[in-house]
Amino acid sequence: MGTIVTLVVNGLAQGALIFLMASGLSIILGMMGVINFAHGTLFLWGGYMYVWSYYAIRLRVVMAWFETAVPVTRFGNILTIQGVQLPPGETLPFLAELVIFIAALLVAVGFVFVMGLVFEKLFINRVYGRVPAQILITLGIQVVFTDIVRVIWGPNPFPIDRPPFLNGVSVVGTARIVHYNVFLILVGLVIAVIIHRILTKSRIGMVIRAGLQSPDHVRAIGINIKRYFTIVFAAGAALAGLGGALYMPLVGNVVSTAGMNNQILAFIVVVVGGLGSFMGSFLGSIFLGLMGVGIAMTVPGLSVVANVLIMALVLMFRPNGLFGLAVSRAD
């Protein structure tokens, strides 16, 4: 029983991370008709920006707090990432650690939001309704901006600790509950509720839901849908950035291949959940997260095969996904 509880918590945490990436991807694909292969690079930049800003802010706070603190290992090329050694037996107060963590997340999410704005304005804007061009241009962005990460921070992985206040394990009966996983589940739920509220209660949500069905008809009632496309793309990018920022402390290091690996999972969720379906992304992510940890424990060698198999079955029997819409494309 304890093992099952542990696995469920781990699976839900994985699902929460996949959801952050897949929800934006699904709405971008459903509303704008854009197949965004650059989504993984936005995830990656979120991760690197989080790690870089976390280290940078923490270094300054620790150096200001403890005169005897010593800077330690240095990673990266153009923007370096530098750890700091606290004096023996000393720790930063909880509030300081919390502020550092939140500030680093905000830097990462804000930066990737701006990246999303720039990508949409410079590249995506020009290829609405032209799927082959979208695939080529977003794949190009993926390759170039992943390489830029390698140029700025180097090709090698480097470690990132979880914030001390989230870095624990509680034993409940025979179940081992990792605090960071519980945190990820809560973040996923909060983000899901916020997105749901925006989609159902705000004007922008109305436009997004209408645009998922027919961008042309939205234009024909006097709405400049291109402006909403930009906002949606940037918001989707920010969600991917948040996913990347939260993913790196989970796995304990930051590496430049993380974007592409997670992007594949997000695409599988979009296919399984259905294009443009928020609920589909949510449930599909949870399903994939739970299935992933279950298979990793029982038949580790089949985890990738299982994901692809699920996607193939859904495509065969429910091409619009389990919760999908009939989608029209922006042009």
Next chain:
Amino acid sequence: MQPLLKAENIVSYIGPYTILHDVSLEVTPGEAVVILGRNGAGKTTFLKTIMGLVHTRSGILEFDGETLVDKETHVIQRKGIGYVPEDYGIFDLLTVEENMRIAMWKEDAETKARCDWVLDLFPDLKLAYKRFAKTLSGGQRQMLSVGRALVNDNRILLVDEPSKGLAPVIIQTLAGALKEISRTTTVLLVEQNFAMACAVGQRFYIINEGKTVESGTMADLIQNKELQAVHLGI
């Protein structure tokens, strides 16, 4: 009187195909003008061309003296051109209320009053106000489509085949509503249902194979059986 809407020798295309070869018409303020023609003549494409949903290759297309050519659809609509598309353009994932609200330029007292007037005009919509649009019948969807185009202070209403696929009793209701609307708003109606065209229109244009071939008053057309037979198959 200066025309509110003026099209002169319009040529427009979809992808590589030229659909309109030479369409010309004028609508003056306060008129109810009907565009008639057989299936595939280019009537719907002409309305889409006005709305900027289909690209104009050449010709003059003006609204109140300003060109509409190369303008974006939302800009054209905001000039005061309400559009009721052939497939209704209803958003299934929105409720009836949301379908009305999303189209409002502003949510002021004047707009709310117009919205109330629409709900009085189409009582069915009032009953279904909180329901998702995907649950509406064909007739209710058409009423919502027309009603939505009326919530703003539009100067002209373009209506594309509102009778298509609807039961005769619903067509009668819609014809009455459009007649009522045409008392206060200029209307350009594309219609194949001759009875409805006669009920609403004062003047007509006939489009055939992407060209304007005939025009005149509805009274003349009603008398001219030969013209009806040649171009409308009646």
